[in-house]
Amino acid sequence: MPSGGPGAAGPPWSSGVRRRADGEVEVAGVTAAALAAEHGTPAYVLDExxxxxxxxxxxxxxxxxxxxxxxxxxxxxxxxxxxxxxxxxxxxxxxxxxxxxxxxxxxxxxxxxxxxxxxxxxxxxxxxxxxxxxxxxxxxxxxxxxxxxxxxxxxxxxxxxxxxxxxxxxxxxxxxxxxxxxxxxxxxxxxxxxxxxxxxxxxxxxxxxxxxxxxxxxxxxxxxxxxxxxxxxxxxxxxxxxxxxxxxxxxxxxxxxxxxxxxxxxxxxxxxxxxxxxxxxxxxxxxxxxxxxxxxxxxxxxxxxxxxxxxxxxxxGPAGLTLYTVGTVKPVTVADDDGEFTRLYVSVDGGMSDNIRPALYGADYHAEVVGRASDAAPVLARVVGKHCESGDIVVHQVMLPGDVRAGDLLAVAATGAYGRSMASNYNGLTRPPVVAVADGASRVLVRRETLDDLLALDQG
Structure with missing residues (x-):
């Protein structure tokens, strides 16, 4: 999905994903901003x-x-x-x-x-x-x-x-x-x-x-x-x-x-x-x-x-995406055999508890800023979660706009398979909802877990 231009996304996104002329991304006629406002983030979004x-x-x-x-x-x-x-x-x-x-x-x-x-x-x-x-x-x-x-x-x-x-x-x-x-x-x-x-x-x-x-x-x-x-x-x-x-x-x-x-x-x-x-x-x-x-x-x-x-x-798999909100953004200087370079660490409000595959298999995913347009030059980024693990990586390597910032909405493509089904409550995080989108409307298939849900299982 090109960051700059409007139109249908194409693989690895679902067929209902498109970027509008104003830069916002929508799924089956519902914008990412509307989904985040109604259902919160992180959220699994399924294109029915x-x-x-x-x-x-x-x-x-x-x-x-x-x-x-x-x-x-x-x-x-x-x-x-x-x-x-x-x-x-x-x-x-x-x-x-x-x-x-x-x-x-x-x-x-x-x-x-x-x-x-x-x-x-x-x-x-x-x-x-x-x-x-x-x-x-x-x-x-x-x-x-x-x-x-x-x-x-x-x-x-x-x-x-x-x-x-x-x-x-x-x-x-x-x-x-x-x-x-x-x-x-x-x-x-x-x-x-x-x-x-x-x-x-x-x-x-x-x-x-x-x-x-x-x-x-x-x-x-x-x-x-x-x-x-x-x-x-x-x-x-x-x-x-x-x-x-x-x-x-x-x-x-x-x-x-x-x-x-x-x-x-x-x-x-x-x-x-x-x-x-x-x-x-x-x-x-x-x-x-x-x-x-x-x-x-x-x-x-x-x-x-x-x-x-x-x-x-x-x-x-292709029918789903995971919607996150960006928190901390941190440039990190990295040295390798070719010299030094900067990688931008972009932290989101989920992580390995909602998608364990990058940590477990080294699986690769693609992410984009989906709540706005950006003319900033792309920079090398790594999308990471909020867990107490250095291996808590959501996307190992992706080019994101250089002005990516806290509060941005970020979507990771092709997460319909194994994200929710392998999710956990690591670090006490609650599991995201599963939200279906069709014909310009969304509905909850599985509600977001709450802290009360977690505590209800703990017998003290």
């Missing part, structure tokens, strides 16, 4: 129309591409990115199902009115209570993550007198994603069961678990699940993982006669966080993956299963 358009684009692109090769497909919104009652309702109204990763997320989806049959439950360490809630509410798929969990789900289903629909999560050995911590298909991590042979050359853990599900009368083997990572910009990883999973499906059928009916290819589709970055568009990746799975099934001589995918960040 942008969220809906991205959800629709993923559903339509993947449904069309897989229909072309003769396969059905469901799109699950990955709630871990951001799940509120309102967001879950948006997703469902656009034809998406909802994927959850805990009892809490499951409760939100159910409260939003999402039928249990349209919900998936993930988790590498589900409690008995979470599993029983899934069984009692008719959750459509429980993704089991270990051999021990196969037995636990089976025993709890026996207790309830029901048959549990399960998918087995496997690790394909395909490594993808923007950081080691969010690359989830390599073997040395906590998720899933490896498709690689056991160390003694025996049956792979994934195949052992799949056969164990087939052997339990209280379990229905719905399918196989794979998730290879997050912030993926190269679709070849999805194609490689799909080949591994479909081969595993064929191997299981040869050994047991059970050809599973569904394969989930996970999510992790990348987005633009900085101006000029590319995003993974749903149309091309859907067509590439659909063609790949059709070719693999033809090679293996197996019928195409029903597929599912789980975009989260790709839908809600």
């Amino acid at each position: 129309a942008d969220f809906r358009a991205r959800a629709r684009a993923y559903r339509e692109a993947f449904e069309a591409a897989f229909a072309e090769v003769g396969a059905g497909l469901d799109v699950y919104y990955a709630g871990k990115a951001l799940l509120t009652i309102g967001v879950a309702r948006w997703a469902r109204s656009e034809g998406l199902r909802v994927d959850t990763a805990s009892g809490g997320e499951l409760a939100v989806a159910l409260r939003a009115g999402v039928p249990g049959s349209e919900i998936g439950l993930h988790g590498n360490n589900k409690s008995d209570e979470e599993i029983l809630t899934a069984l009692d509410t008719g959750v459509g798929r429980i993704i089991v993550d270990s051999l021990a969990e196969v037995e636990r789900v089976a025993d709890l289903a026996d207790r309830r007198g029901v048959v549990a629909p399960v998918m087995v999560r496997v690790t394909t050995g395909v490594h993808a994603g923007g950081h080691e911590y969010i690359s989830t298909a390599h073997e040395d991590q906590k998720f899933g069961l490896s498709v690689a042979p056991a160390p003694d050359g025996g049956t792979s853990p994934a195949l052992v678990a799949l056969e164990a599900v087939v052997d339990r009368a209280s379990l229905h083997l719905l399918g196989i699940h794979s998730h290879i990572g997050s912030q993926i910009l190269d679709p070849s990883g999805f194609e490689a993982a799909a080949r591994v999973v479909l081969q595993l499906r064929a191997d299981l059928a040869r050994r047991t006669g059970a050809l599973v009916e569904e394969v989930d290819l996970g999510g992790g589709y990348g987005i633009a966080y900085l101006p000029g970055e590319e995003t993974l568009e749903p149309g091309p990746v859907a067509r590439d993956v659909a063609a790949a799975v059709a070719a693999v099934c033809a090679e293996l001589g197996t019928a195409l299963p029903r597929f599912s995918v789980e975009p989260g960040r790709a839908i809600v």
Whole structure:
């Protein structure tokens, strides 16, 4: 979003963000100043129309591409990115199902009115209570993550007198994603069961678990699940993982006669966080993956299963921004191998408690002054928070107007995913509200926490 000129912003901002001729920035027709005046700062701001358009684009692109090769497909919104009652309702109204990763997320989806049959439950360490809630509410798929969990789900289903629909999560050995911590298909991590042979050359853990599900009368083997990572910009990883999973499906059928009916290819589709970055568009990746799975099934001589995918960040990430108020502005002289230079430290009224990703992953974001125009020459700046941590960085490096000052409104783009869902009360800060904006009006989806909320939990 060029600081100087009016007009639509473009990536990494949502489609409803534009800078007016007077320099103010608005989201879906509501100015940043109006949002700050009504809701305070910091605040998470969601462009509802942008969220809906991205959800629709993923559903339509993947449904069309897989229909072309003769396969059905469901799109699950990955709630871990951001799940509120309102967001879950948006997703469902656009034809998406909802994927959850805990009892809490499951409760939100159910409260939003999402039928249990349209919900998936993930988790590498589900409690008995979470599993029983899934069984009692008719959750459509429980993704089991270990051999021990196969037995636990089976025993709890026996207790309830029901048959549990399960998918087995496997690790394909395909490594993808923007950081080691969010690359989830390599073997040395906590998720899933490896498709690689056991160390003694025996049956792979994934195949052992799949056969164990087939052997339990209280379990229905719905399918196989794979998730290879997050912030993926190269679709070849999805194609490689799909080949591994479909081969595993064929191997299981040869050994047991059970050809599973569904394969989930996970999510992790990348987005633009900085101006000029590319995003993974749903149309091309859907067509590439659909063609790949059709070719693999033809090679293996197996019928195409029903597929599912789980975009989260790709839908809600670009739809959101975080609005802050600038406080202290401090020039700092920095020395490196090329000599000395000045970096402007711009402190805002939030920080790592509302966006932990820069501190946790070194994630990059883009920020702009959004409450006014400025003709001042841009200077190198670092946007930081108010926490007692030197690593409390919101934006590592960005060019801001040289006259940035206390009281300015600052927006950070593409924070819709994982900002609120990973937020904390570090240093006793209260979590910001989630504010939806559409058609020139705003409304609160999740209210701002108060000090009374914090103190209400403290029993003294």
